[in-house]
Amino acid sequence: MTSHPGRRLKTLVMMIIIICASPVGYTFVSKGMKQIDWEGWSLPNLLHFFVQAFTNGTIWLGIALLLGYFVAFLVVLSWADYSYVQPAASLSYLIVALLARYALHESVTPLRWAGVIIVCSGVFIVGQTHVRSHEDHPL
Amino acid sequence: MITVVILYLVVVVVGTLGEMCLSRATKTIGEVHDFRPHAIARHVWAAMKVPWMWIGIAMMAAAFFALLGMLSMANASFVFPATALNYAVGAVGGKFFLKERVTMQRWIGVLIVCVGVVLVVIGKG
Numbered sequence: 200m201t202s203h204p205g206r207r208l209k210t211l212v213m214m215i216i217i218i219c220a221s222p223v224g225y226t227f228v229s230k231g232m233k234q235i236d237w238e239g240w241s242l243p244n245l246l247h248f249f250v251q252a253f254t255n256g257t258i259w260l261g262i263a264l265l266l267g268y269f270v271a272f273l274v275v276l277s278w279a280d281y282s283y284v285q286p287a288a289s290l291s292y293l294i295v296a297l298l299a300r301y302a303l304h305e306s307v308t309p310l311r312w313a314g315v316i317i318v319c320s321g322v323f324i325v326g327q328t329h330v331r332s333h334e335d336h337p338l
Numbered sequence: 339m340i341t342v343v344i345l346y347l348v349v350v351v352v353g354t355l356g357e358m359c360l361s362r363a364t365k366t367i368g369e370v371h372d373f374r375p376h377a378i379a380r381h382v383w384a385a386m387k388v389p390w391m392w393i394g395i396a397m398m399a400a401a402f403f404a405l406l407g408m409l410s411m412a413n414a415s416f417v418f419p420a421t422a423l424n425y426a427v428g429a430v431g432g433k434f435f436l437k438e439r440v441t442m443q444r445w446i447g448v449l450i451v452c453v454g455v456v457l458v459v460i461g462k463g
Contacts, residue, residue: 222418295415295419303415311461315454318422324447
């Protein structure tokens with residue numbers, strides 16, 4: 200990462216997209232999926248499930264946001280360090296919980312809030328480790 | 339309940355194994371140094387010729403559909419953090435399947451994620 204001001208602003212915008220697009224995408228997918236009934240594992244039921252899922256506009260909006268997240272993630276990695284991007288992305292777990300509580304009106308217990316914050320911390324710590332454990336990969 | 343558990347296992351285990359297959363496939367064709375679109379397209383095309391890539395894509399597709407199924411019957415505040423368990427599966431798989439050296443700090447992070455996932459699972463609304 201350099202201290203180039205244009206790159207700093209570009210990185211900030213991309214990081215906001217990365218941190219927000221995935222949770223918002225999952226929230227839309229979740230909202231759409233709640234409109235669909237799971238009827239069982241038989242082939243007709245599974246086909247019916249997929250037809251309902253892929254004709255639901257809310258789900259497509261969510262998938263589009265998830266694709267946007269994926270593209271933004273790949274793009275930002277072309278100039279930013281993975282070890283910078285990945286820990287910041289751990290905030291997504293907290294944002295999903297906030298959106299689930301306040302946009303989807305789910306009941307989130309204090310124990311679950313604690314779990315979400317601990318998951319964020321764990322993901323952050325994993326992201327602080329080296330991207331590559333050794334130079335000469337055996338594969 | 340049993341359906342959610344099965345779908346959860348597919349999301350976490352099959353999804354992570356799929357990512358590891360992708361990792362194995364992309365490592366065989368080498369690191370990306372040129373980020374121009376045509377160079378990336380050429381790299382992706384080369385990856386598509388590796389069988390591990392297709393196995394990985396199939397597994398990740400199965401995991402995505404399982405995630406959709408989970409979201410139709412469980413709360414997002416449970417599903418999203420609970421699937422963070424893939425960090426644990428990834429660390430174990432990275433060590434034994436991809437022969438990566440997983441550092442102590444990464445194991446500690448994974449352990450903390452596992453503790454968080456347990457709290458998310460038992461913290462029912």
